[in-house]
Amino acid sequence: MVKSPAYNPDPRILELGPDFYDEVAPAMFPEAKLRFANHGWAKRVGLGAYMRPAWERHFARFEPLPGNLEAPLALRYHGHQFRTYNPDLGDGRGFLFAQLRDDKGRLLDLGTKGSGQTPYSRQGDGRLTLKGGVREVFATEMLEALGVETSKSFALFETGESLWRSDEPSPTRSAVLTRLGHGHIRIGTFQRxxxxxxxxxxxxxxxxxxxxxxxxxxxxxxxxxxxxxxxxxxxxxxxxxxxxxxxxxxxxxxxxxxxxxxxxxxxxxxxxxxxxxxxxxxxxxxxxxxxxxxxxxxxxxxxxxxxxxxxxxxxxxxxxxxxxxxxxxxxxxxxxVALLLARLGIRPGHADDDRKLAEALVAALATESVTIDRVFFDWRGGRRRDDERYDSPEFRTLADRLEGRENHAALAHPYWSDDAPCSMHIEEVEARWSAIDARDDWKPFEAKITAIRRMGEAMSAPIETAGA
Known part of the structure; x- marks a missing residue:
């Protein structure tokens, strides 16, 4: 096994002691087909040198990582669910598998979803549907590209079991997901x-x-x-x-x-x-x-x-x-206000002007004449679109507020010259899942991940600062 010098295990959760968690055993799955591997984040936590057999051992069979937790831990917590208190919660189909430092020194958790039953499964099978895993990959990739602080989908394996669910056509395919996050302590942990x-x-x-x-x-x-x-x-x-x-x-x-x-x-x-x-x-x-x-x-x-x-x-x-x-x-x-302007690619200025610009943007969005993604794409950097869809008082006010605040540096990436923005509406999710479900065709899934990451590059490109 290749062990990178960048790999920095640090299982700090053990400091809290056994009142905070239960040791559990992972499920034994009939198969382990790697469907998604987040190689970028693997590199950032020192696991970039791992080849496919190591991914299966650690993220489908859950063999402990070197110097890390010797056994997975199901964390204990309570919580309000739709404002009703529930003391019968806890990690019911997942566990904390490992803790390690990233390339910035942050303590991150590798946790699971669909890894089997725990003391908190409440009659559930502890499994995850493959569709649920695919959906979580899409959610985390899209949110990360948009600059949202989110957990990262790290590895998704199809596991070869047939599951029955009331909210999906059944039987349906099964999976186990490993996700990388900045801690698994919840408000509900304190509530317990x-x-x-x-x-x-x-x-x-x-x-x-x-x-x-x-x-x-x-x-x-x-x-x-x-x-x-x-x-x-x-x-x-x-x-x-x-x-x-x-x-x-x-x-x-x-x-x-x-x-x-x-x-x-x-x-x-x-x-x-x-x-x-x-x-x-x-x-x-x-x-x-x-x-x-x-x-x-x-x-x-x-x-x-x-x-x-x-x-x-x-x-x-x-x-x-x-x-x-x-x-x-x-x-x-x-x-x-800050995040709306950042997505629009507009440099911050005077607080009152920024607030009025954000208010004008929300008023224009609230007309529901154009999709959210399209508005942010078309008006990126303060550029204007001569389009009848934007011929309304709300968009004219937005244009007035953007006068003199154009930022051409925000349009430097070629993504902003595309015909349409990258989006992730339910129809797109369902279409890509249908290709997997009907034909085991993962190409549309993979193409979408590529498109999302390209958008993320465009969104995260440095925006020229005032006076530059």
């Missing part, structure tokens, strides 16, 4: 220990998160540590909510057990990208009340943050936490 009134566990979690996930030395005083963590999570979740809105993404299930303490987006089930800026657009067929609809996502995430505040209230005082929670809306608004 608050439920049991376990203050020492909350203190330990707080210090773990500050030191290993935020890279800060925890204050000696437990109250100060709790206050600091809440402030950091408020910032990260405000950015998370703003990034969902600016990317036109609807997560679908923003329960408190699906909110990572780092504010990194993860755990993709019924997600969708909204074609139009429709506030009522929902992703989950079971979200009849629209609790997690497009425009209500900020409200949902702030509500989840409040649940974390309730947990930390066992350590510190509400008097310290409430001002941070009350300030969340301002943080969200500022992040949304």
């Amino acid at each position: 220990f608050a439920f049991h009134r376990d203050k020492p566990a909350i203190v330990a979690l707080t210090r773990y998160c500050l030191e290993h996930l935020y890279g800060e030395k925890p204050p000696e005083n437990d109250k100060d540590a709790a206050n600091r963590l809440f402030d950091l999570v408020a910032d990260r979740t405000a950015r998370l909510a703003a990034s969902y809105m600016s990317s036109g993404f609807v997560h679908g299930v923003l329960n408190s057990d699906n909110i990572a303490i780092t504010g990194e987006s993860f755990d993709y089930g019924p997600w969708r990208f909204a074609p139009y800026w429709n506030p009522r657009f929902t992703a989950a067929y079971f979200d009849g009340e629209g609790l997690y609809s497009f425009a209500r996502q900020p409200e949902a995430i702030q509500w989840d943050l409040a649940q974390l505040g309730g947990c930390l209230g066992l350590v510190t005082s509400e008097r310290k936490l409430n001002p941070i929670l009350s300030d969340w809306g301002r943080r969200f608004d500022e992040q949304l």
Whole structure:
């Protein structure tokens, strides 16, 4: 086995002790067909030299990585699901497989989805459908390309089992997914220990998160540590909510057990990208009340943050936490303005002008005359389109706001000369899945990943700074 000098195992989760997790055994799968491997991120965590047999051993058979966890760990947590508290949660079809440092020194987790039953499976089979795995690859790749802090799909193996699901034509094909993320501690992790009134566990979690996930030395005083963590999570979740809105993404299930303490987006089930800026657009067929609809996502995430505040209230005082929670809306608004302008390729300027530009952009998007992706593509860098689709008062106001703020450097990548933007609407997902399901044809899937990454290159290209 080739071991890269860049590989830096660091299983810090063990510091928390066995009250936080259960050792589990991975499922034994009949087959292991590698369908997706994220070689770019493998290189960044020191696993780039691994050949296909090693990928199968570690990410389908789950042989421990060198110097890492000796056994997978199913993490314990509770959570609110659609605002109803559920103490019967935990990693039910996944586990923490390894922890390691990336090329920037961040502690990352390799976790799984569909790796078998655990003590928290609740009568489930612990498996993942192949379609679910394909969908998660698409979600993470698209969000990463759009600049959203998201978990990364690391490896997807088809596993040769037939699964029965009520929401998919069955029997359907099975898979196991390994994903790379910045921590698997959730708001729901804190909720579990608050439920049991376990203050020492909350203190330990707080210090773990500050030191290993935020890279800060925890204050000696437990109250100060709790206050600091809440402030950091408020910032990260405000950015998370703003990034969902600016990317036109609807997560679908923003329960408190699906909110990572780092504010990194993860755990993709019924997600969708909204074609139009429709506030009522929902992703989950079971979200009849629209609790997690497009425009209500900020409200949902702030509500989840409040649940974390309730947990930390066992350590510190509400008097310290409430001002941070009350300030969340301002943080969200500022992040949304910044992210909308960044996606448009416009340099930041005077705060009031930026806010008015963002308001004009949202008003134009809200006409629902053109898709979200198309608007950002056509108006990138402040360029104007002489198109009847944009002949409305809202788009004329947007054009006025962009006057003098054009940024041609934002159009340097050849992607911006394409005929149409790269998008990921449900019809495109279904078409690519149909090719796999009907003909085992993975070419459309692979072509889409290539197109998404090309868009990501265009989006992440440096934008000329003011005065340059």
